Amino acid sequence: MKKIWKALGSIRLTIIVLLLLVCDLAGGYASLRGSEKIFKPLNDLGLIEWISTYGKTYPGHTVWFFALFVLLFLLAVNTFVCTTDRVFVLIENRKHFLNRLRFFLKFSVHIMHYALIIILIGYLVSYLYAVTCSNMIIALNQDSMIPGTKIRVLLQSIDIDYYQGDRLDFLNDRACKVKADLLLTADDKQTSKTIGLNDPFWFKDLSFHLNDFAPRYKSGMQRQPYISLIIKKDPGMKLYFSGTVFFLAGLIMYLYQWFLLQSRKGEEI
Amino acid sequence: MKSVCCCKSLLIACFVLLGAWLLGACSQSPENGPSFVNIGEFSIKKLPENCTEIRDGAGRILVLVPRGQKPPKGYGKNRIIETPVRRVVAYSGFNIGILKVLGAIDTLVGVTHKRDYWTIDEVVKGMDSGRIAYIGETNGIDFEKLKTIEPDLVLTWDACAISMINELGIPGVITTTGEAMDLNTRMRFARFLALFFNREREADEYVAKVQNAIKSVKDSFLNSDFDKGPRPKVIWGDIYEKRVMVEPGNSWAAEMIELAGGDYLFDDISGAS
Structure with a gap:
């Protein structure tokens, strides 16, 4: 058991896995070109469903992706074992630190x-457990029920700005900004929300994203105004935002430690 | 040294597992055919009890259920299509052309172009006899009329129409895709459409016929003098009042031009049709 633990935390394993990751991702980049259609459904199908359909049917195009999983798993285990070993060593040697702050910053x-x-x-949790409604189409002044919920969404208005100018002539009359006002009804309560491009919102554990809209052109064939929403319930989101917050905290601590060391060197000089 | 051996053993074990998976993935049951087929951005997945789950051009999941059978759980009312479809409304001339090839043109009950537009005899005769109704142009569909002709299914490229069609209790399928269809997808789209009408055999015959035709075009070019000289430069598109819309390089039109010996000038552009 100790041997396995030691092997899993080995720096050699880290280097091997990182090199293999580089090779795998290079292969994946080459493989992905022209086969985006195989991977696009991963966004809404979920990992298990995707593996049982696209993943299994096109092994030549997807093998790099499965190798990536194996390598990332190894990297995560290696990182955990290596880090845990060092944390224990740090705790065992805490008596050598006179300053509590410096000891804390070492983490x-x-x-x-x-x-x-x-x-x-x-x-991983996101890919395994997220539920996505990938293309919910709502016309102006129409309401629809979100599948799997008791929430109704009404598109009250859509405000599209079209580019008008001489600087980028080819963009003239093309939509450059869009805002849509939605009325959400749940449990007899109504809530107004606004959505735009790269401007999603959250409502009752669901995230709403603007996927598409019309009309995209001011002139030409007139399309009836509508929006297409991506609605997602993603339990993994809280985990990776928490991880990001922890990472930032660790980074700030590291930078503070670095500044402390710099100022200490300055005092010694 | 021992830790190096352990590392190697671990890596080898992982890749043996991956290899085993690959072998399993590569072997498919030949008796029942593939349980999952992907046709560009469309997909077909066989479910138990002769049901079929499909993914349309907009990524929407629908289920085809034999008439009289209870549908599987987990699908909304507007995502269930009873097959074979007996009454269909189609927006696209291409879709109607495929219906003709599949021998299912007699299921067509509604179109979005006036009688003068059509060159397909069956459609002209159908409109003259009143069997096929004109439900308005695509930017002004008469949904009241659509409701009265009681279609089982609407084949459309207009995503906006789907919500209105579903409100009438009619399932809709989007037959266009975000990215332009390549030649292989365009050809095999007949297999996707055939599922709605139980015309898979006709679809296979059609696809084989088109594949032979494409091969003959390609062979003609290779055997001709064109192969030796400069290729004719070609563009494929529509000219409107304020802009020119062209087919991108990933489209079936661009591929056909290249196969026939042309030099498609927009083959470096990728995108929607």
């Missing part, structure tokens, strides 16, 4: 490493 790197593992777990 900064390890916090960042654990945060990385939390982020990876968050992504």
Whole structure:
């Protein structure tokens, strides 16, 4: 058991896994070109469903992705074992630190490493358990029920700004900004929300994202105004945001420690 | 040294597992055919009890259920389509052309172009006899009329229409995709459409016929003098009042032009049709 633990925390394993990751991702980049259609459904199908359909049917295109999982798993285990070993060593040697703050700041790197593992777990949970309604189409002044919920969404208005100018002539009359006002009804309560491009919102554990809209052109064939929403319930989101917060905290601690060391060197000179 | 051996053993074990998975993935049951087929951005997945789950061009999941059978759980009312479809409304001339090839044109009951537009005899005769109704242009569909002709299914490219169609209790399928269809997808789209009408055999025959035609075009080019000289430069698109819309390089039109010996000038552009 100790041998396995030692092997899992070995720096050699880290280097091997990182090199293999580089090779795998290079292969994946080459493989992905022209086969995006195989991977696009991963956004809404979920990992298990995707594996049983696209993943199994096109092994030549997807093998790099499965190798990536194996390698990331190894990297996470290696990081955990390596970091835990060092944390225990640090705690055992706490008596050597006269300053409590300096001792605490020594954990900064390890916090960042654990945060990385939390982020990876968050992504895995997201791929395994997120439920996505990938294309909910709502016309102007129409309401629809969100599948799997008792929430109704009404598109009250859509405000589209079209580019008008001489600087980028080819963009003239094309939509450059869009805002849509939605009325959400749940448990007999109504809530107004506004959504835009790269401007999602959260409502009752669901995240709402603007996927598409019309009309995209001011002139030409007139399309009836509508929006297409991506609605997602993602339990992994909290994990990877937490991991990000921990990573930031570790980074701030590390930078503070670095500044402390710099100022101490300055005093010695 | 021992830790190096352990590392190697671990890595080897992982890749043996991966290899075993790959072998399993590569072996498919030949008797029942593939349980999952992907046609560009469309997909077909066989479910138990002769049901089929499909993914349309907009990524929407629907289920095809034999008539009289209880649908599987987990699908909304507007995502269930009873097959074979007996009454269909189609927006696209391409879809209607495929219906003709599949021998299912007699299921067509509604179109979005006036009689003068059509060159397909069955559609012209159907409109003259009143069997096929004109439900308005695509930017002004008469949904009241659509409701009265009681279709089982609407094949459309207009995502906005789906919400209105579903409100009428009619399932809709989006037959266009975000990215332009390549030649292989365009050809095999007949297999996707055939599922709604139980015309899979006709679809296979059609696909084989088109594949032979494409091969003959390609062979003609290779055997001709064109192969030796400069290729004719070609563009494929529509000219409107304020802009020109062209087919991108990943489209079936661009591929056909290249196969026929042309030099498609927009082959470096990728995107929607």
